[in-house]
Amino acid sequence: MDDKEVLHRYLRRRREDLLAKLNGLSDYDARRPLTPTGTNLLGLVKHVASVELGYFGEVFGRSSGRDLPWFDDDAAPEADLWLTAEETREDIIELHHFSAAHTDATIAALPLDAVGEVPWWSEERRRVTLQQILVHMCVETAQHVGHADILRELLDGATGRGPEDPNMPQRTAEEWAQHWERVETAARRATATPPTD
Template sequence: MIDAYAKNYLHDDLRWIREAMLSKLDGLSEYDIRRPLTSTGTNLLGLIKHLSFWEARYFGEVFDRPFPEPLPRWDDEAERGADMWVTEHESRAEIVDRYRRVWDHADATIDALAIDAPGHVPWWPRPEVKLFNILVHVLTETSRHAGHADILREHLDGTVGVDAASAAQQEEDDTFWDNRRTEIERAARAARPEPH
């Protein structure tokens, strides 16, 4: 049946991308996983914290299966953006462990419900959804943030790849990447429009 296939396919992809997200923390110091690497403060551990809160909401309250631990309110303006960074009082283990507990809760929701099970997302303009919509949305958002994490990790120590296994298989050396960057820079400069 296509519904069961679609649900399993999306769920397997979600499981894989979650692990890829966590692999971005491997081998980095507390400072490096927390430090702001963009003008808006994006950082690796903050991305994990953000994903844990939102996945807990989407596979929790949306389907009347609330995550059993307290979460900040999604509509609290004073807390807006607080899920994107980690205070000095929050540990790496605390953030990672919560994310894994969220996975267990979300997986139980996904396993228990049919792909067309109804849900309600009060913060969406069209709040009536199906499990299918939420699976696609959470997979898309997690993949989007995994792309951010890829770039942040490359910036920190040059590690590339979507997970630890692919990063370990990287065969190109620094000379290869220096030459590639030089080639791309040359092409970018050559493509500049002529001044009028």
């Protein structure tokens, strides 16, 4: 497997991980804000799909032809990170698949040293290669999968890739509560912070 195939495989896997965070959730739970800054699961999928279209489309002169109104000058703040009432879960999943197919076509068509330009980056950083953008999107997607992991855990306790994930210990709710208490106790002892009620 060459370097391009390795990077592409990682990107595809992280995309799958992100989309899987929606499985089994109600529409409300998939789109509702779960942090003070409004972070939500469908918004993360929308954002990643949208920026991927830019990085593997516009940057390399391979327009997808897809209009993304949430990037218009008159769009609501951070409109690529949340859904309006009119946007549906199905719209965002379709966008995710469309974006992935467009990206995959760009990766297949270009060598790793193909040169592009990121117009929204500073002048001195603007000139890039496909390899740089592949690494950038692997990292960005993985970062958002991490956000999604935490959001999903907050919603229903689901962690990692599910029960079959070898990287996640399988514990009962009681065992997790004991683990949480162990971590909390260590933090308090290390900082001499008294418990709050």
